[in-house]
Amino acid sequence: MRNPWLDIPLSDYESHISMPAIDQADMLAAQFSDALLRFSPESVAVIGCAGGNGFDKIDSSVTSRVVGVDINPGYIVAASSRFQGSVPGLEFHVADIQSGSLAFEPVDLVYAALIFEYVSLPESLGRLSGACRPGGCLVTVLQLPSSDIHAVSPSPYRSIQALASCMRLVSPEELAGCAATVGFSQESGKTLALRSGKKFVVQTYRRADG
Ligand SMILES: C[S@@+](CC[C@H](N)C(=O)[O-])C[C@H]1O[C@@H](n2cnc3c(N)ncnc32)[C@H](O)[C@@H]1O
Secondary structure (H helix, E strand, C coil): CCCHHHHCCHHHHHHHHHCCCCCCHHHHHHHHHHHHHHHCCCEEEEECCCCCCCHHHCCCCCCCEEEEEECCHHHHHHHHHHHCCCCCCEEEEECCCCCCCCCCCCEEEEEEECCHHHCCHHHHHHHHHHHEEEEEEEEEEEECCCCCCCCCCCCCCHHHHHHHHCCCCCCHHHHHHHHHHCCEEEEEEEEEECCCCCEEEEEEEEECCC
16 A cells, blocks of 8 residues: 555645644654753654754754655655755655665664654564664654544645544554564653643653664
């Protein structure tokens, strides 16, 4: 089956998550910023980077190599044209994190927000483990299930609704269990609630040394 993300215009995705009733863009950028401040990585990879949400939070005096990965080539073109001039050490890769290899040198911090809902966990986490240097960190953001809120929020951007058929909410426990099998041990976790009522979990993992 063709990945529905390939057919969602970036403007639809970005408008959708910035709608006041959804309001996820700022939260995702803020969690990325928190991770950068907490770990001061020399190198970071943003998995499912879309158009580069949060890249403006990168302090290039601390983080000198930034890797953006996304399956949608159009998103990568947009992120590149937005940030190539202002963020030093940027490299972009069009890749499906479930297949093939991630063709970049391992980084200190891997940030993966709202992507595990769309991929096979074992295949993806195995590749993210290879993309993280021993002793480095993985920060993840998952959407939590809710009995009274749609997993894919209703919006005027109809292309987004194609995600409903392929989205699977992943529990923090399932992610932690699968991450452990590829060498990531969980160090922390916190729950966030947005005004919309949607809840998210941010987890931090450390990759085993050696
Ligand atoms: C919900 S968005 C999250 C975007 C971003 N983290 C943010 O802050 O807005 C999921 C992103 O993951 C990308 N994606 C989905 N499946 C993927 C895959 N198998 N490999 C790589 N990227 C993928 C999508 O194209 C999209 O940009």
